[in-house]
Amino acid sequence: MRYSEDYQVPFFMGTANGDISVADAVNIMMLVSEHQLDQLGVGVAGLAKYGAGWVITQNQMTIERLPRVDEQLHVWTEATSYNRLLCYRTYGLDDQDGHTLAEIHSTWVMFDLTKRKMMPIIEAVAAPTGAVKSAKVERLPRVAKFDAADGSRDYRVRYFDIDFNGHVNNVHYFDWMCDSLGTDWLRHYRPTSVNIKYEQEVGPDDVTTAAFRHVVDAATPTTLHRISTGDQVNAIAEITWAPLPA
Amino acid sequence: MRYSEDYQVPFFMGTANGDISVADAVNIMMLVSEHQLDQLGVGVAGLAKYGAGWVITQNQMTIERLPRVDEQLHVWTEATSYNRLLCYRTYGLDDQDGHTLAEIHSTWVMFDLTKRKMMPIIEAVAAPTGAVKSAKVERLPRVAKFDAADGSRDYRVRYFDIDFNGHVNNVHYFDWMCDSLGTDWLRHYRPTSVNIKYEQEVGPDDVTTAAFRHVVDAATPTTLHRISTGDQVNAIAEITWAPLPA
The missing domain is CATH 3.10.129.10 (Hotdog Thioesterase)
Structure with missing residues (x-):
């Protein structure tokens, strides 16, 4: 179930060239998923009842261009599927013509806030988003490691x-x-x-x-x-x- | 002429205790004055035609409490008066009951972007905000200086x-x-x-x-x-x- 909101980029996100940073592009996308979860009653407050929280484990972002100050965006997100331990969520920033400027594929785990460790995903929390339960484990591209730094x-x-x-x-x-x-x-x-x-x-x-x-x-x-x-x-x-x- | 907008505090402004920072409270207030000036045709783009920009010289803020994440605010601003060299602008953040949480009194000068120095205030830019022209120079409280630091x-x-x-x-x-x-x-x-x-x-x-x-x-x-x-x-x-x- 895709959820979306319109968002105008505030001046205070502007960097030296008038674009916003990767950090703020991610902030805008996460803001919209927070709102979706709140509206479904499974936001931060809803999860707290279970002593649980979401923790992101990987975030793969493609950027055609970063939004500019004052730009009107259409921001969307969808929790696509989940298995026993992982939930997959997609995000996007579209311009006013519906052209996607940036997109994120991300993986999330559920965290037991008392025991401070991973826990199996609570279906009552994941299901209302419309995410499909599937045994399939998707793999995002690996991130290359390195030893000596430049x-x-x-x-x-x-x-x-x-x-x-x-x-x-x-x-x-x-x-x-x-x-x-x-x-x-x-x-x-x-x-x-x-x-x-x-x-x-x-x-x-x-x-x-x-x-x-x-x-x-x-x-x-x-x-x-x-x-x-x-x-x-x-x-x-x-x-x-x-x-x-x- | 007071201008106002509603604003919901985004999660990403949240600090360790759930309040937002002074910096973000100021960002929210400045965002609303940017919008007012844009709508009057005397925003950053409008001023650029004159080779001019606004520069803040002093900002006196009183804070009853800082807004919290997700809080619905009513944000207002008014350019109250100006003289040859200074413009005075007030800002406020009200809660949903109309109670003022924070208020700013600020002074601004106009800056010649080419010569990189102060210039007299352009009336065609200041007047549309409804600011009253007055020879009176208001003084915000002085900021105490110090020598040796703790x-x-x-x-x-x-x-x-x-x-x-x-x-x-x-x-x-x-x-x-x-x-x-x-x-x-x-x-x-x-x-x-x-x-x-x-x-x-x-x-x-x-x-x-x-x-x-x-x-x-x-x-x-x-x-x-x-x-x-x-x-x-x-x-x-x-x-x-x-x-x-x-």
Whole structure:
């Protein structure tokens, strides 16, 4: 069951070139699924009754272009299917002509908030979205790992990075990963896809390291990313890029 | 002429306690004035025809409480008056019962985008808002300065801090100033007023220092703040606080 809302991009999401960031594109899409779940009575409050929450494990995003400040968007989402442990959800941002600017395929697990571990998906929560139960386990493309980095930057977690769950809202990882490449790269390239795999949450006052590596000889400019805190890997990602007009 | 819009607080503005930050409260208010100016044909695009832009010089905010995630707000703004060099604008966030949660009194100057300096206010731009022309110069309360700091933190400007003007969106100063006080302070106190004076923009790849000092013997817990880049002061502010329930 596809759910959608119209959304006008607020000025405060604007970056140096007038586009919004990957982080804010994801924020807009997640906002719409939050509203869908709230309306079905299975949002954050509805899930709390079961002592459960959703945790995203992978997010594969394709980007034809990022929305611009003031642009009118049609934002849609659909929980497509679920099995014992995973739920699959699709998201999209369409322009006013119905052309899809960005799309996400994502996998989610259900988390027991008391035991702090994964739990089987509660059917009473998943079924109302119209998601089909299927034993089939879909596989999103793997995210390539790397050892030696070409560079890295450290990010001290700031108070306002922390959300109601007491951890860093993982949408900030996109900003850290992109920013680690430096201003010069970001002035000359725009992201065309992001495939991110989440491993472990980042806590208050942690200092994370965002390491990156440029893939040599890739047909499309490609960077690999790793967010880590000490020895703990928090997330890995692969981003492809297109040159911006000079 | 008061202009207003309804706004539902999106989940992604939520902080650790479910309130939104001062920065996002300001974002929401500024969004509504942008819309007012656009509708009057004197928004960013309208001003660009004159080679001009608005620059905020002082922002005095009182906060009864910060809005919460999902809360329905009534957001209003009014350009009240202007003289040769200054324009005065008021903003507010009301709850669903019409009770004002936060209010801003601000002063703005007009900036010549080519000469990069202040210019007299263009009447054709100021008048359509209904602002009254008056020779009277209003004075917002002064922001106290300080020399020796109790502490400070450095903030490296990140790519996504930069807006379309090529400088740091100054709403980030609020995050830096509050974050510099540390997690422990922010878990025990909430801001009840912020008075900020802007001195100089912060550029890409700058490293700023957010220094603070606790005012001794203040009847209300009060902190003084200074954002600086090398010898250049970018902004100073005074924040009052109320203890959060234990």
